[in-house]
Amino acid sequence: MSDSSSSFISNQVSDISPVQSSTTQSQRRGSSADQDDVILSIRSLCKSYFDAEILQDINLEINSGDFLVLVGPSGCGKSTLLSCIGGLTDVTSGEIFCRGKNITQLDPAKRDIAMVFQSYALFPNMTVAQNIGFGLEVRKVPAAERKQKIQQVAEILHLQPLLDRTPAQLSGGQRQRVAMGRALVRDPTLFLFDEPLSNLDAKLRLSMRTEIKHLHQRLGGTMVYVTHDQVEAMTLASKIMVLNQGRIQQFGSPEEVYKRPANTFVAEFMGSPAMNLIRAKVIVEAGAVKIQIHREDRAPLVFIEQAATDALRAFNNQSVIIGLRPESISDVAARDPQRSHSAECRIEYIEGIGSDVYATLKLGGSDVISRLHGDSNVSAGDRQQLHFDLSNISYFDPSSQLRI
Numbered sequence: 573m574s575d576s577s578s579s580f581i582s583n584q585v586s587d588i589s590p591v592q593s594s595t596t597q598s599q600r601r602g603s604s605a606d607q608d609d610v611i612l613s614i615r616s617l618c619k620s621y622f623d624a625e626i627l628q629d630i631n632l633e634i635n636s637g638d639f640l641v642l643v644g645p646s647g648c649g650k651s652t653l654l655s656c657i658g659g660l661t662d663v664t665s666g667e668i669f670c671r672g673k674n675i676t677q678l679d680p681a682k683r684d685i686a687m688v689f690q691s692y693a694l695f696p697n698m699t700v701a702q703n704i705g706f707g708l709e710v711r712k713v714p715a716a717e718r719k720q721k722i723q724q725v726a727e728i729l730h731l732q733p734l735l736d737r738t739p740a741q742l743s744g745g746q747r748q749r750v751a752m753g754r755a756l757v758r759d760p761t762l763f764l765f766d767e768p769l770s771n772l773d774a775k776l777r778l779s780m781r782t783e784i785k786h787l788h789q790r791l792g793g794t795m796v797y798v799t800h801d802q803v804e805a806m807t808l809a810s811k812i813m814v815l816n817q818g819r820i821q822q823f824g825s826p827e828e829v830y831k832r833p834a835n836t837f838v839a840e841f842m843g844s845p846a847m848n849l850i851r852a853k854v855i856v857e858a859g860a861v862k863i864q865i866h867r868e869d870r871a872p873l874v875f876i877e878q879a880a881t882d883a884l885r886a887f888n889n890q891s892v893i894i895g896l897r898p899e900s901i902s903d904v905a906a907r908d909p910q911r912s913h914s915a916e917c918r919i920e921y922i923e924g925i926g927s928d929v930y931a932t933l934k935l936g937g938s939d940v941i942s943r944l945h946g947d948s949n950v951s952a953g954d955r956q957q958l959h960f961d962l963s964n965i966s967y968f969d970p971s972s973q974l975r976i
């Protein structure tokens with residue numbers, strides 16, 4: 573973060589006392605990432621229930637101001653991990669550090685971590701203001717200071733007109749914001765959000781997503797956020813962790829996870845429609861690496877991989893799995909002609925979604941989805957000239973399923 577953007581954040585929040593220490597955290601990000609900057613560090617964390625291993629060897633580190641999004645299929649252990657961090661669930665082995673302090677055995681109330689769960693859990697007979705201020709009251713914060721903090725948080729979350737209502741008099745999205753207000757008023761070291769928007773309709777979800785993003789940009793707090801929503805993950809995250817069956821599959825920036833998936837699981841899990849995984853053969857001929865893809869109705873599709881790594885060359889005469897996103901197979905020419913291949917393909921069926929047309933073709937024995945321009949008038953059975961943009965192609969080893 574540049575100095576100018578740090579001071580921009582500091583200007584934005586200079587009048588908001590509950591979040592001032594968080595601002596200091598983001599300002600610190602301007603300097604090189606040192607140990608002081610690490611907010612959460614998890615080492616070799618395992619969690620079992622009886623003989624079922626729910627989380628296995630979880631290691632991760634996030635810095636001040638990071639927005640870590642946890643994604644993975646239902647039952648993979650996301651909520652369990654959040655619960656271990658918050659102290660509501662004991663770990664079986666491993667350690668959790670918050671700002672360098674080992675909190676593995678620490679009482680949840682002493683962890684300086686605020687949690688927002690999907691179920692909101694508001695007190696039904698308290699007003700919005702009382703709900704937001706409850707944690708402060710418990711900590712014996714003086715009434716005047718409490719009132720000021722409630723007002724500030726209500727302003728951030730656009731809750732001022734609703735402060736005197738009870739939860740029953742609120743919509744789902746408003747209740748959600750009250751639950752967030754309860755967390756924000758505390759100004760903790762770390763926020764944990766477990767699918768906080770999953771109960772909202774698409775429109776409200778979108779506006780809340782924007783609000784959370786703005787909030788994070790303004791306050792610079794450190795977040796761990798669970799979601800099933802791909803777009804939410806991509807737009808909110810500074811880092812994404814993909815979990816499957818209790819194991820980390822990949823931990824990286826949204827761009828890394830999207831463009832350079834570590835294995836076929838991540839390739840298929842992130843993005844909608846998923847990345848196409850296509851069987852192909854590598855043929856090294858006179859130093860050139862050719863990728864050959866079987867087609868039922870025509871001669872194989874063959875292109876030259878200009879940027880072949882030694883690891884890919886080592887697959888000479890063997891099968892690989894190539895990964896191409898739908899947007900990399902299009903009726904529009906690729907940006908870099910050096911990393912592009914064009915071929916006429918038979919369209920098996922089409923699916924229009926207004927802005928785009930998804931056209932399915934058969935390649936390497938699989939259904940492959942291409943993304944065409946929304947105005948495309950292609951029909952099922954047509955032959956269409958398609959451009960394969962190879963600039964973000966992935967290769968995977970068919971036996972290990974790992975990225976080559």
Ligand SMILES: Nc1ncnc2c1ncn2[C@@H]1O[C@H](COP(=O)(O)OP(=O)(O)OP(=O)(O)O)[C@@H](O)[C@H]1O
Nearest residue numbers: 621624626644645646647648649650651652653800
């Ligand atoms: N108290 C418990 N006792 C035994 N097994 C449990 C317990 N809590 C969770 N599990 C199991 O641990 C696994 C992970 O559960 P968890 O709630 O963390 O999944 P999740 O990734 O949050 O899923 P979802 O996306 O559906 O919320 C599941 O198989 C679940 O059945």
Ligand SMILES: [Mg+2]
Nearest residue numbers: 650651652766
């Ligand atoms: Mg869950």
